[in-house]
Amino acid sequence: MSKRVGLEASRAAAEAARMADVDVIAAYPITPQTHIPERLAEMVANGELNAAYIPVESEHSALSACLGAAAVGARTFTATAGQGLELMHEVVYVASSMRYPIVMAICNRALSAPLSVWGDHSDAMAVRDTGWIQVFCQNNQEAFDMTLWAFRVGEDSRVLFPVMVHFDGFHLSHVTEPVILPEQKEVDRFLPRFQYPFALNRDEPMTHGAFGPPDIYAEAKVAQEVAFRKSKDVIIQGFKEFGDIFGRYYDPVEPYKTEGARTLLLTMGSFSETAKIAIDTKKNKGESVGIINLRLWRPFPFEELRQAVKDAETLIVFDRCISFGGPGGPVSSEVRSALYNEEERPRVVSFVGGLGGRDMSVKDFEYVIDRGREIVEKGSKELFETVGIRGKVTGIRG
């Protein structure tokens, strides 16, 4: 029997790694990710999990140790946040380019300076183009489900890409919610044993990581891009298989009360659930609004997004990250770009908020929707607008 227990997202992700029977964990503690490596270290110490736990001396070494473990065919897991992900940065590219299906949980955190241990999506956006499959979780159940799903998809021989499971620092990582933990035999049915086809071994000596002269590098990178985009089929198949076994079905783009709605809000991560309450409130007042939760961030779900917004007049995109000097929040500029060539498309309005742990209440999202519609009607001098910032913000001009 599956059981319903109270877990933080951090612990839920650790439970998923345990049930996936990971072989190697290499991690370095950083707030707000600490509860993940703590719990895994405890499991290894108690014999609940038969794995090697490598207490490395930095995040750079954490992911580097994961490269080595994955290269010999071990199922490999790590977790980090904010500055830790930044310190890993060059290793992040290597993991995907060398096709090591490492799974990494990210408790999303703001970036220094000033130092902030609190949540936003700046860390995630800095690794946007690194070639990792990336999903954002709305709640702790998803943190468990997506971590398990990440192994299934990343390790598939048609994929062999690493996967990042993003969930918001503190808002999810440190908040206890009910989570349904499945039975081990269900997990085993969903997740086959990892058989890395290119594991370094004595009997068939292989060279991993030779360098790419100009006559080869370009072909290698384009081949990687094609393979990465193709992984979307397996991503969607993985969602379906997950639903068939565990009863929870996921989509790359999740619409909520969008049918017939003239105005749509688009959010990612835990704030989607808060924003849904704002949608409910407005719907009850008879307003024509709905919301889209963008779950799959990479590879970007172009077709699913276009389908989800095609009938809307206004699309309000909410970002938890600033792209300094850029066209808006990173999510809004991607969404605009995805829709630009469509003959009929909604007007896209960009908002930035929830930076460095600043909370977004239901009322704040109601404001975002109201102001978003007003901007469409009357225009705004700013390229994007902010929410919850003290004082009047001006000067965000193109």
Added chain:
Amino acid sequence: MEGKFIKFGKKRVTTDEFVAEGHSFCTGCGEALALRLACKALGRDVIIANATGCIEICTSPLPLTSWRVPWIHTLFENTAAEISGIEAGLKILMKKGKMPERDIKCVAVAGDGGTSDIGMQALSGAFERKHDFLYLCFDNEAYMNTGIQRSSSTPYGASTTTAPAGKLSIGQTTWKKNMPEIAVAHNIPYVATACPSYPFDLMNKVKKGGEVKGPAYVHIFSPCPTGWRSPTDLTIKIGRLAVETGIFPLYEVENGRYKLNVDRPKLKPVEEYLKPQGRFRHLLDEEIEKIQEHVNEEYAKLKAKIACFAA
């Protein structure tokens, strides 16, 4: 098919070559020779993790490879962390019955920059965690792969492209970082220095380092004619002179106990070592004298440590 062992004097050496011909090392490269010998000493049951640097570049241009043993390169500064993951991965997969039990030696290969500069933190971490691995530092005393830039392993007085000798400078103004001593300070079971001019000593040390349980470190002095501006046919001789002048003594430290492997009753003057190398050509007598004094002092310190354990 396994190669056979042939006799060299009283020793036996395999005819197998694990680093294939056709690589792109410079003529007279001491590092290439040292690598070839080290791989012979290690044999087939290895996984090698290689830091970015001369060895990596000269042996792995896609779509070619010189490696006849499992080999991986990812980045510059992370090799000790990477080998930690390889070692932990192999061990747990064997323990869980997912892989047949076998003694596979985990070997990290890096240059002096990848070891004593950018890779130091990862190496210190891997030593401290007591992974079962062998770390080979091929020391050619500067960033040769990128064009002879100074490292912390560059000796005092050497001219490099980022610490050039000029009207106001003698070149490198700092003494060479003592990386073997830093390894010893981690209390690991085996540390040794080696040089390809002493091939059997080098092979024995690499073999021993591979067999030791826990971390082992072998620091290999690798003359570089390109970077040192020395004649390509003098590589072996310069390696010998480094040892005979006491500039690079050959010793090993087993479980903290020091032992000198090549002990000369009287050291040759350092000038004999410095003279054939263009990188030291600008040095005046007073600088050479300063180097001589430093070498005497360092050598005396080493001898004192060895004397501690001789009794």
